[in-house]
Amino acid sequence: MNWSEFFHMGGYAFFVWTSYGLTLIVVLMNIVSPMLQRKKIIARIKRTIKREKLTGS
Amino acid sequence: MFKSIWRWIQRFSSPKYFYEMSAKLIPWFAVSALVIGVYGLYLGLFVAPTDYQQGESYRIIFIHVPAAWMSLFIYMVMAISAGIGIIWQIRLADMVAAASAPIGASFAFLALVTGSLWGKPMWGAYWVWDARLTSELILLFLYFGYMALQSAIDDQRSADKASGLLAIVGVVNIPIIHYSVEWWNTLHQGATVAKFDKPSMHIDMLIPLLLMAVAFKLFYAAIVLIRTRNEALYRDRNRRWVRELIEKL
Amino acid sequence: MLKAYYHLLFRDLRLAFRNRHELANPLIFFVLVVTLFPLAVTPTTEALRAMAPGVIWVSALLAVLLSLDRLFKQDYDDGSLDQLMLSPNPLVILVLAKVTAHWFLTGLPLVIMAPLLGMFMALPDEAISVLIYSLLLGTPILSLIGAIGVSLTVSVNRGGVLLSLIVLPLYIPVLIFGANAVDVAMNGLSVRGQLLFLGAVLALALSLAPLATAVALRITASR
Numbered sequence: 001m002n003w004s005e006f007f008h009m010g011g012y013a014f015f016v017w018t019s020y021g022l023t024l025i026v027v028l029m030n031i032v033s034p035m036l037q038r039k040k041i042i043a044r045i046k047r048t049i050k051r052e053k054l055t056g057s
Numbered sequence: 058m059f060k061s062i063w064r065w066i067q068r069f070s071s072p073k074y075f076y077e078m079s080a081k082l083i084p085w086f087a088v089s090a091l092v093i094g095v096y097g098l099y100l101g102l103f104v105a106p107t108d109y110q111q112g113e114s115y116r117i118i119f120i121h122v123p124a125a126w127m128s129l130f131i132y133m134v135m136a137i138s139a140g141i142g143i144i145w146q147i148r149l150a151d152m153v154a155a156a157s158a159p160i161g162a163s164f165a166f167l168a169l170v171t172g173s174l175w176g177k178p179m180w181g182a183y184w185v186w187d188a189r190l191t192s193e194l195i196l197l198f199l200y201f202g203y204m205a206l207q208s209a210i211d212d213q214r215s216a217d218k219a220s221g222l223l224a225i226v227g228v229v230n231i232p233i234i235h236y237s238v239e240w241w242n243t244l245h246q247g248a249t250v251a252k253f254d255k256p257s258m259h260i261d262m263l264i265p266l267l268l269m270a271v272a273f274k275l276f277y278a279a280i281v282l283i284r285t286r287n288e289a290l291y292r293d294r295n296r297r298w299v300r301e302l303i304e305k306l
Numbered sequence: 307m308l309k310a311y312y313h314l315l316f317r318d319l320r321l322a323f324r325n326r327h328e329l330a331n332p333l334i335f336f337v338l339v340v341t342l343f344p345l346a347v348t349p350t351t352e353a354l355r356a357m358a359p360g361v362i363w364v365s366a367l368l369a370v371l372l373s374l375d376r377l378f379k380q381d382y383d384d385g386s387l388d389q390l391m392l393s394p395n396p397l398v399i400l401v402l403a404k405v406t407a408h409w410f411l412t413g414l415p416l417v418i419m420a421p422l423l424g425m426f427m428a429l430p431d432e433a434i435s436v437l438i439y440s441l442l443l444g445t446p447i448l449s450l451i452g453a454i455g456v457s458l459t460v461s462v463n464r465g466g467v468l469l470s471l472i473v474l475p476l477y478i479p480v481l482i483f484g485a486n487a488v489d490v491a492m493n494g495l496s497v498r499g500q501l502l503f504l505g506a507v508l509a510l511a512l513s514l515a516p517l518a519t520a521v522a523l524r525i526t527a528s529r
Binding site (some may be wrong): 038 | 112114116117160161163175177178255283286289290291303306
């Protein structure tokens with residue numbers, strides 16, 4: 001089997017590759033979004049710590 | 058005896074301990090998910106033979122079916138850990154439940170979209186009221202309901218308990234919904250025949266399917282740990298262990 | 307225990323009859339929604355019959371959904387819900403009393419109104435009687451499941467859309483079997499299976515939903 005035949009997927013290229021592409025996107029989003037969330041949470045806690053130090057409480 | 062077990066559970070389910078332990082576990086899950094997933098994809102896309110009825114389009118099965126399994130599995134995990142959280146007041150269980158919902162919803166979404174992309178060449182339409190697709194859609198709604206309730210209540214503790222109870226009610230209902238939808242579908246089934254279920258599957262197709270299912274499970278394990286860590290940090294943001302941890306960063 | 311049940315039931319009914327006009331609103335809504343469909347589609351007998359079971363059942367579902375708010379909302383706002391929870395009677399019994407009252411005030415009127423709507427939608431007589439039976443078995447389930455939903459959302463501001471998001475997916479089995487029973491009856495076939503299924507779900511809901519509602523109320527009250 002050669003590569004162009006493989007990408008052609010027997011005429012179903014659009015359906016098969018859209019499915020796999022969307023899967024890749026969903027997987028990546030599942031990886032990236034908690035990482036961003038973590039950054040946000042840490043930044044937020046750091047801000048509170050700073051504020052508390054300034055107000056001296 | 059029970060007391061010591063209880064103390065042991067409490068120690069291991071403390072967010073601080075979990076936070077330290079999970080850091081060691083995540084790479085293992087992530088790497089094995091990647092390895093098994095790549096191998097499964099290789100077998101599924103290159104080795105598995107062409108289906109005599111559906112041609113190459115059936116290769117969507119290797120993501121569609123594991124995604125659908127995962128969406129159901131994660132809902133179960135969510136309900137069970139929510140139940141543990143409600144009954145034994147273990148905060149970590151609540152965090153796992155809350156962390157699972159977005160992942161499960163994303164898998165339900167994936168199962169729906171790939172199902173409809175598979176349906177187009179098979180049925181001639183992107184959406185057909187097939188029993189499984191319909192059940193999957195309802196499952197997605199159940200996830201949305203859980204997440205909406207979770208975010209609508211300000212107080213974290215009661216948000217966890219309320220949405221957890223909803224997840225449990227949902228789990229009791231899922232079989233009823235599933236069978237009534239299936240029954241409804243057999244009544245109204247005209248020209249469309251459910252092509253998703255194969256009575257017997259070629260072993261070369263089954264192995265990549267199962268490998269992909271395992272890869273998805275491991276992927277979920279890695280992501281749910283990452284998300285639960287976030288929940289632990291956020292919910293314990295005023296406690297000392299989080300403060301000390303953040304100062305060190 | 308039984309005394310507490312009746313006491314709360316009659317209290318709710320008495321309170322509801324004090325503002326009667328509010329009582330009629332879900333009913334009017336029910337009739338109104340059903341009326342929209344012949345206007346939107348076509349008023350030919352065949353077309354009406356084809357959609358009648360679904361239209362009537364969906365409208366009944368929405369009417370119950372709209373009325374769910376009054377199950378606990380007022381009690382929550384004026385604090386009598388907290389009083390109920392402090393009472394020595396088991397909360398499950400009290401919940402059951404409130405749900406019964408809710409059904410008498412919305413489910414039962416819907417059942418009584420159903421023949422009229424069956425006539426609107428050109429249903430044959432035997433289908434109308436099945437419609438009544440199916441609603442009779444189905445509407446208590448809607449009240450019972452709805453009670454879980456309201457008790458979870460009663461403290462949320464503007465929880466209306468949230469409530470429907472939570473409750474509607476859980477209503478789907480009732481909708482499928484209720485509407486199908488009417489559909490099948492029109493074709494002169496036996497509806498035993500469908501009605502038995504509704505009865506089974508009713509039994510299940512009757513035994514589990516009040517428990518879940520009681521737990522949900524405690525969660526709501528603890529915040």
